[in-house]
Amino acid sequence: MPIVEKSLVEGLERSESLQVEGIDVSGDWNTFIASRVHTDLDLSIVDWVRGQPQGATIDRCWQCGTCTAGCCMHTDYGLEEFNPRYFIYLAQLGYDKELARYAQTVWRCVSCNKCVERCPKGVKVEEVVHSIGTYLELTGTAPKSPADRFDEAYTRNLLARGILDEAGLFQTFEAGEGRTLPTGEKLRMGLRLLLTGRLHTGPLAKRTRGWGRLRPVLERMLSEDLARRRQDLPARLPPKGGP
Amino acid sequence: MSGTAASPKETPAYYPGCSMDGLGKAYEVSCQLVLETLGLPLDRIEEYNCCGATEVKNLSHDVSVALPSRNLALARDMGRQTVVAACNGCVYSLARANDAMEDPATSARINARLSEGGAPTYDGQAEIRHVLEYIRQRAGPRGVRAAVTAPLKGVRVAPYYGCLYSRPKRYTKVGLEPGRDNPENPYFLDELLEACGAEVIHDYPAKTICCGGGHALSDLDVSVAFSASVLNEAKRAGADVVATICPLGQINIENNLDRIRQAYGPEVLLPVAYFTQLMALAFGRSVREARLKLNFSRPDLFFRARGFA
Ligand code: SF4
Ligand code: SF4
Ligand code: SF4
Numbered sequence: 001m002p003i004v005e006k007s008l009v010e011g012l013e014r015s016e017s018l019q020v021e022g023i024d025v026s027g028d029w030n031t032f033i034a035s036r037v038h039t040d041l042d043l044s045i046v047d048w049v050r051g052q053p054q055g056a057t058i059d060r061c062w063q064c065g066t067c068t069a070g071c072c073m074h075t076d077y078g079l080e081e082f083n084p085r086y087f088i089y090l091a092q093l094g095y096d097k098e099l100a101r102y103a104q105t106v107w108r109c110v111s112c113n114k115c116v117e118r119c120p121k122g123v124k125v126e127e128v129v130h131s132i133g134t135y136l137e138l139t140g141t142a143p144k145s146p147a148d149r150f151d152e153a154y155t156r157n158l159l160a161r162g163i164l165d166e167a168g169l170f171q172t173f174e175a176g177e178g179r180t181l182p183t184g185e186k187l188r189m190g191l192r193l194l195l196t197g198r199l200h201t202g203p204l205a206k207r208t209r210g211w212g213r214l215r216p217v218l219e220r221m222l223s224e225d226l227a228r229r230r231q232d233l234p235a236r237l238p239p240k241g242g243p
Numbered sequence: 244m245s246g247t248a249a250s251p252k253e254t255p256a257y258y259p260g261c262s263m264d265g266l267g268k269a270y271e272v273s274c275q276l277v278l279e280t281l282g283l284p285l286d287r288i289e290e291y292n293c294c295g296a297t298e299v300k301n302l303s304h305d306v307s308v309a310l311p312s313r314n315l316a317l318a319r320d321m322g323r324q325t326v327v328a329a330c331n332g333c334v335y336s337l338a339r340a341n342d343a344m345e346d347p348a349t350s351a352r353i354n355a356r357l358s359e360g361g362a363p364t365y366d367g368q369a370e371i372r373h374v375l376e377y378i379r380q381r382a383g384p385r386g387v388r389a390a391v392t393a394p395l396k397g398v399r400v401a402p403y404y405g406c407l408y409s410r411p412k413r414y415t416k417v418g419l420e421p422g423r424d425n426p427e428n429p430y431f432l433d434e435l436l437e438a439c440g441a442e443v444i445h446d447y448p449a450k451t452i453c454c455g456g457g458h459a460l461s462d463l464d465v466s467v468a469f470s471a472s473v474l475n476e477a478k479r480a481g482a483d484v485v486a487t488i489c490p491l492g493q494i495n496i497e498n499n500l501d502r503i504r505q506a507y508g509p510e511v512l513l514p515v516a517y518f519t520q521l522m523a524l525a526f527g528r529s530v531r532e533a534r535l536k537l538n539f540s541r542p543d544l545f546f547r548a549r550g551f552a
Contacts, residue, residue, distance in 0.1 A: 053304035072406075072453050077468055108462055110469075111297040112406035112453035113335070116413070117426060130301050146461035154298040155306070162292035164261040173460055206264065208292045214313070214360030218306055221356060225303035 007080050009033055041094040044234035048135050049091055051232050055131030060121040061088045067115035067125045073108055081105050084115055084129050091132050096141070099132070103142035106133040138233060149176060159218055162208030255325035255377065256318035256369075257285035260333040261293045267330070267490030269534035273519035274329055274374060276533070280390050280526045281382045285327055288317050294336040296491075297407075297457050304343075309353050311340035316357065316365035329374040331489035335407035338371045338414035371415065373408055375488050375518065379431040380422055387438035392527035394440025398549065400521065401444050401477035401485045401513075402432040405492040406453040427451075432518055436486060439525035449476035456495035463502075470496040471503045474513050484542055486518040493517060497539040514542035524551055 006012065011034030017026040049055035065085045068074050073082040082105055090099040106129060115125035136142035153173045158164050263271045278285060291314050300307035315337060318326045328334050344350045344367040354364040372380070378387070409417035409426040418426040429451065433443045455462070455469030473496055477485045487493040496515055503511060516538055523533040529552050530536070535543035 054300065072469070073465070076452055076472070077465055108458070108465065110453050110455055110462075110465060111457045113410045114406065114453075116411035117409075122413070127300065134301070147458060148301070150458075150461040151298040151301045155295075155302050158293045158295065158299070158310075159306075163264075164293045166261070166265050170460065177460075206261075209290045210361060211292065214357070214362050217356050217360035218309060221305050221309065222303045225305060 005083070005086070006031075008083070008086060011036065038095065040097065042096055043094040045094060045096060045099070045132070045135055046091050048232055048234070049128065049131045052131050052134075052229060054124070054127035057123045058088060058091065058128050058131075061085075061092070061119075061123045061128075062121055063089055064120060066118050066120060067123075070114045070118055072112050072114060073110060079105070079108065082108060084109075084125050087129055087132050088123070088125075091135075099136065100141050103136055106136060106142070107145035107147045109133075134229065135233075138230060146177065149173070155222065159215060159222070161205060162211035162215070163206040165205040168205065250324075253323065253325060254284045254286050255327045255372070256321055256323040257287045258291055258294075258314055258318070258326055258328040258333060258337065259287060260291070260328060260330045262330055262332075262490040262494070266494050267517075269520060269537040270329060270490050270493070270517040272534050273517055273523045276523040276528055277378070277519045277526065278374075280523075281378065281386060283378065283381050286321060286323070288314060288321070288326075290317065294333050296332040296336055300336075300339075305353060305356070307336070308340045308343045308349065309356055311337045312344060312353055312365040313357060313362045315340065315369040316363040318369055319366055320363050324368060324370055325372055325377075326369045327372050327374050327377045329488075330491060331373070331405050331407040332491050334371055334373045334415060335410075337369075338416070341367065341369065341371060342414045373488065375408070375431055375435070376417075376424060379424070379435060384434045384438040387435055387522070391439055391525045393525055393551065395436070395521060395525050396440050398441045398521075399444060399481055399483045400436050400441045401447040401480060401482035402436060402450060402518075403447070403473055403477070403485050403487050403492065404429045404432060404451050405487070405489045406451065408451075408488060410451075432486065432488060436518065436521065439522055441521065441525075444477070444480045444482055447477060447480050447482070449473050454489075454492040454495045456489075456491040459495045459498065466495055467499050467502045467506060470499045471507050471511060474503065474515075475507065475511050477513055478511055482513060484521070484545060485513055485515045486521055487515060488518055490517075493538070500539060513540070514538070514545045515540045516542040 013032045013034060046058060049058050063085060068083045068085040071084055073079050081102060087102065087106055109126060109129050111126055113126050119125050137144055137148060150173055153169060153176065157169045292310060294314065295307045295310040299310060315326060326337065328337060344353065344365060350367060357364050409415055409424055409429055412418045412426045417423045424431045433445055437443045449472055452472065453469055454473060455466035459466045473485065493515060500512060516535060520533040520535055524546060530543050530546050535546060
């Protein structure tokens with residue numbers, strides 16, 4: 001059988017010329033996989049992902065690879081190691097060590113939802129992939145990614161007034177990432193947006209009427225969910241960073 | 244969905260969403276012009292809140308369902324079944340909440356929280372439409388053609404749908420109900436632009452790719468690469484202008500113009516405009532009325548050169 005996803009296989013041996021029982025088979029059958037046995041598998045990850053509302057569909061995956069074949073990060077952007085099918089496979093297997101190698105990759109899903117559209121098994125692939133990424137982050141396997149920080153800044157900004165303050169979000173996020181505040185061209189752009197009535201920030205920020213009552217409820221829901229996903233982690237993996 | 248179908252005469256509720264009210268102003272204004280000309284009214288949900296797009300769900304499932312549900316509940320309180328939104332991200336999150344609220348336990352949990360916060364509860368009976376689908380369904384190519392007074396003759400347009408207009412169908416129901424677009428090969432925008440007299444590039448390869456907008460700030464390389472290919476593929480297909488249906492996509496592409504120029508050269512750049520700006524032009528509105536100068540890619544210069552007032 002041809003080995004399709006060669007980039008995933010470690011210990012590939014290739015011989016330049018090969019003869020089997022006197023017949024030259026180089027070119028077609030010259031690649032071998034060195035034998036590997038793994039005993040340190042741990043199913044905590046798939047248990048955790050399944051327990052999250054976003055990851056509940058993980059068990060439905062039958063590894064057809066449709067998601068990866070159309071994934072815009074894998075195919076259009078060409079990041080070969082971004083492979084949602086494989087992330088799910090490793091999680092199902094409990095092969096944390098291999099998954100850890102993708103700690104800097106999993107978060108890059110752009111949420112285009114092509115995978116969810118096409119999955120023949122009804123896996124909410126995009127949310128499952130995000131859950132896997134969250135697990136890696138909560139267990140300290142992956143650093144908190146810029147996308148995680150953006151999601152947080154976005155959510156806090158939105159919950160404050162009910163309506164997003166786009167420019168405010170831009171500023172807090174950029175400053176948090178240690179990037180310099182806009183100058184020159186950017187300022188001119190900002191000014192133009194302001195003058196054409198497209199910027200509602202600072203004192204001009206919009207708010208939803210009656211939000212003051214709903215806001216604390218939503219904030220409590222948020223902190224309960226954030227706490228629960230940490231509590232659900234396996235006991236032997238003390239959550240990193242804060243309560 | 245168990246409810247009765249919306250009456251074809253109903254004036255739908257309109258969910259503006261924060262980007263239409265802010266950076267997407269040209270879209271908002273041109274949408275109103277087009278809907279007015281076609282006699283398709285919409286009633287704005289006044290006290291809406293932001294829908295949470297694709298970000299909030301990564302932190303909390305329940306908050307990401309509660310935010311859109313409050314808006315859909317407001318629409319239901321206005322007595323409306325159809326809710327029209329013009330942003331792909333909004334269509335996605337509203338439809339996703341609808342899907343989640345079909346589960347009785349989720350619905351009970353979310354509604355309890357909404358009441359606690361003084362918000363109306365949601366019965367799960369709204370239907371979500373992108374404004375493109377709404378125009379195509381109510382006016383159709385024929386209705387559009389009848390309204391055209393300044394056909395976009397000889398203007399080659401690349402129709403860019405972006406990612407979340409129809410995807411995923413399990414939420415949007417696109418392709419699962421009669422009269423809806425095709426989720427893999429959408430064509431409603433092609434039809435409407437053609438009805439406006441434009442030369443539409445039907446086999447534009449970047450039609451439904453993502454613009455990378457979700458990661459515009461957190462993964463710049465990706466957002467520049469995707470927005471560049473939206474332009475690049477259009478250019479290669481001989482387009483004069485790219486038509487968009489999503490404020491996030493439009494803003495992301497235009498915000499990356501300088502970086503695209505640096506990385507790929509100025510020959511990749513093309514004017515980008517909301518489809519409603521193009522339709523407004525075809526309906527005889529001026530370049531100024533269609534707010535084409537608001538776009539950073541300056542489609543106003545192109546259309547003035549083509550003799551549009
Ligand atoms: S498309 Fe669905 S079933 Fe197939 S590998 Fe991806 S998640 Fe699994
Ligand atoms: S949502 Fe993420 S995983 Fe799915 S196809 Fe898009 S980039 Fe790939
Ligand atoms: S095309 Fe871009 S802006 Fe539009 S929905 Fe997709 S990611 Fe969002």
